[in-house]
Amino acid sequence: MLKKTLEIKSPRNAYGETLVELGAANKNIVVLDADLSCSTQTCKFQKVFPERFFNSGIAEQDMMCTAAGLAAEGKIPFVSTFAMFATARCLDQIRNSICYPRLNVKIVATHGGVTVGEDGASHQALEDISYMRSIPDICVIVPADYNEVKQVVKYAAEIYGPVYIRIARTSLKSVFDEDKYIFNPERAVKICEGSDVTIVTNGETLCEVIACAQMLKDKGISAEVLHVPVVKPFLAASDVIESAKKTGMVITVENHSIIGGLGSAVCEVLSQNLPTRVLRIGTPDCFGQSGEQRSLLEFYGLTDKKLCENISRYLEKR
Amino acid sequence: MNSFNNNVRRDILKMIHGAKSGHPGGSLSCVEILSVLYNKVMFVPPEWKKSPDFQKRDRFILSKGHASAALYSTLANKGFFAHDELFTFRKLASRLQGHPSTRLGLEGIEVSTGSLGQGLSIAVGIALALKLNANSAKVFVLLGDGEMQEGSVWEALMSASHKKLDNLIIVIDRNKLQIDGDTDDVKSLEPLDKKLQAFGWECMEVDGHNEDELENAFNVAKSSGVPFAIIANTLKGKGVSFMENNVGWHGKAPNDDELKRALEELNA
Numbered sequence: 017m018l019k020k021t022l023e024i025k026s027p028r029n030a031y032g033e034t035l036v037e038l039g040a041a042n043k044n045i046v047v048l049d050a051d052l053s054c055s056t057q058t059c060k061f062q063k064v065f066p067e068r069f070f071n072s073g074i075a076e077q078d079m080m081c082t083a084a085g086l087a088a089e090g091k092i093p094f095v096s097t098f099a100m101f102a103t104a105r106c107l108d109q110i111r112n113s114i115c116y117p118r119l120n121v122k123i124v125a126t127h128g129g130v131t132v133g134e135d136g137a138s139h140q141a142l143e144d145i146s147y148m149r150s151i152p153d154i155c156v157i158v159p160a161d162y163n164e165v166k167q168v169v170k171y172a173a174e175i176y177g178p179v180y181i182r183i184a185r186t187s188l189k190s191v192f193d194e195d196k197y198i199f200n201p202e203r204a205v206k207i208c209e210g211s212d213v214t215i216v217t218n219g220e221t222l223c224e225v226i227a228c229a230q231m232l233k234d235k236g237i238s239a240e241v242l243h244v245p246v247v248k249p250f251l252a253a254s255d256v257i258e259s260a261k262k263t264g265m266v267i268t269v270e271n272h273s274i275i276g277g278l279g280s281a282v283c284e285v286l287s288q289n290l291p292t293r294v295l296r297i298g299t300p301d302c303f304g305q306s307g308e309q310r311s312l313l314e315f316y317g318l319t320d321k322k323l324c325e326n327i328s329r330y331l332e333k334r
Numbered sequence: 335m336n337s338f339n340n341n342v343r344r345d346i347l348k349m350i351h352g353a354k355s356g357h358p359g360g361s362l363s364c365v366e367i368l369s370v371l372y373n374k375v376m377f378v379p380p381e382w383k384k385s386p387d388f389q390k391r392d393r394f395i396l397s398k399g400h401a402s403a404a405l406y407s408t409l410a411n412k413g414f415f416a417h418d419e420l421f422t423f424r425k426l427a428s429r430l431q432g433h434p435s436t437r438l439g440l441e442g443i444e445v446s447t448g449s450l451g452q453g454l455s456i457a458v459g460i461a462l463a464l465k466l467n468a469n470s471a472k473v474f475v476l477l478g479d480g481e482m483q484e485g486s487v488w489e490a491l492m493s494a495s496h497k498k499l500d501n502l503i504i505v506i507d508r509n510k511l512q513i514d515g516d517t518d519d520v521k522s523l524e525p526l527d528k529k530l531q532a533f534g535w536e537c538m539e540v541d542g543h544n545e546d547e548l549e550n551a552f553n554v555a556k557s558s559g560v561p562f563a564i565i566a567n568t569l570k571g572k573g574v575s576f577m578e579n580n581v582g583w584h585g586k587a588p589n590d591d592e593l594k595r596a597l598e599e600l601n602a
Binding site: 046067068070072073075077078079080081082083084085086087088089090091093108109112113116117118 | 435436437444445446447448449451452455456457458459460461462463464466467485486489490492493496497
């Protein structure tokens with residue numbers, strides 16, 4: 017399932033390439049963007065299917081409702097812009113015009129998390145998963161790498177109903193082998209077995225957590241790593257509960273605020289089913305800031321080394 | 335007053351009275367607009383999804399969703415659903431939600447609206463899809479004049495003209511009142527026609543209670559090569575003397591005595 021060779025690939029390219037594949041197979045696929053088509057990579061679709069590509073200009077709210085109208089007529093719209101503008105700016109449109117009527121709109125937002133980088137806080141969506149997770153009837157997915165993005169985008173096109181997919185700006189280490197990995201929305205992916213602590217993560221922090229688990233192993237700490245791409249509906253809950261039963265200690269890691277995202281989803285299921293001590297690692301209740309991608313990840317404690325330091329210190333204190 | 339419109343007005347008042355809440359003013363102001371659309375202009379089969387011609391229907395979007403009582407009553411009087419169902423309006427488990435919803439499958443409702451400023455963008459999406467599907471149906475949208483203060487309406491106006499959506503026709507119910515007072519006092523819309531024209535729309539102003547003027551405007555609109563806006567000058571609360579042009583009746587239900595007086599006026 018996991019890739020043996022190191023390969024760094026852009027998840028955004030995976031999105032653009034998959035759109036072209038989907039567009040060739042199904043003429044009901046349409047794509048909308050708000051003047052960021054080169055950044056989101058929807059430009060790939062535009063090149064091949066210009067008649068099914070709609071640029072709304074810098075008017076995200078109009079774009080979201082236009083997608084709703086296209087979906088009302090049986091089209092399958094993929095709508096893209098940065099996660100900040102897709103969610104925060106269009107929350108009312110997504111809630112009232114897409115999710116409430118349960119229209120078949122796929123929102124694929126790029127540039128989630130602090131790794132937007134130098135553009136700073138105004139462009140770093142640290143709350144998007146929290147916003148989306150609180151709306152009824154939308155599926156929320158945070159895929160981890162190039163190969164998973166491809167499968168997740170295809171999955172979104174296959175199921176009926178609103179979907180939110182968050183994709184990182186960063187080119188990432190490919191974790192999953194394209195021939196062996198099969199995305200399953202109902203399960204957590206167990207990356208490695210462990211007995212001392214369960215680390216739950218998704219998205220671009222997965223490769224950091226995998227490296228961190230190896231570092232912890234060298235220190236004699238056995239960490240079980242779970243990747244949970246589908247945050248809502250949280251069907252992987254039973255896998256998380258089962259792992260927590262075994263290790264008795266859970267840590268969540270995400271490139272997102274610790275309020276309302278994966279960490280909160282994990283706490284919600286554990287508090288109801290198996291009260292367990294949980295440490296949530298992510299951005300604290302704060303705005304982001306400008307900086308180079310890697311230094312931002314380090315500042316917020318999300319690199320493999322920082323994670324290892326903080327997790328081992330936390331475990332020692334207990 | 336024509337009997338269809340009179341029946342619709344009577345139903346609106348009875349529904350809102352029964353629900354003890356709702357929006358009589360902006361419902362009564364658009365009765366003739368809806369009547370002309372459903373009786374003379376649009377093709378929409380009341381059998382709805384059961385009709386073999388369902389896909390050919392013209393699409394109607396009530397962007398000013400708070401005038402739901404007017405739309406429900408028009409649809410029931412056209413036979414889209416049982417007339418009795420009107421009086422479940424705004425009650426628990428009713429298909430006639432306070433603002434129109436597609437969730438419960440109410441015949442005649444194309445999209446869910448209520449949060450203002452979204453209906454026109456949805457209509458742009460529908461109009462684009464119709465063109466992609468080579469479907470010659472038209473899209474009609476009814477907006478409130480106060481709703482024109484929502485910025486996203488102007489985003490959609492710009493989209494429609496940029497995308498040359500000649501299959502899109504909007505009517506603005508220009509009753510000149512919104513919850514907090516005169517639209518001119520709260521935030522002026524004028525010159526509305528010039529603004530619409532500047533955004534690439536053809537525009538015509540009519541008396542929104544004169545069916546002949548409305549019908550003529552829709553006929554001109556249908557053959558226009560660009561998106562078309564009809565500014566329908568109306569009277570909020572039209573047909574009930576004590577509600578007419580009175581902002582207090584924007585979102586208030588008549589009590590028993592007020593309903594009796596209103597129905598007597600409509601009977602006369």
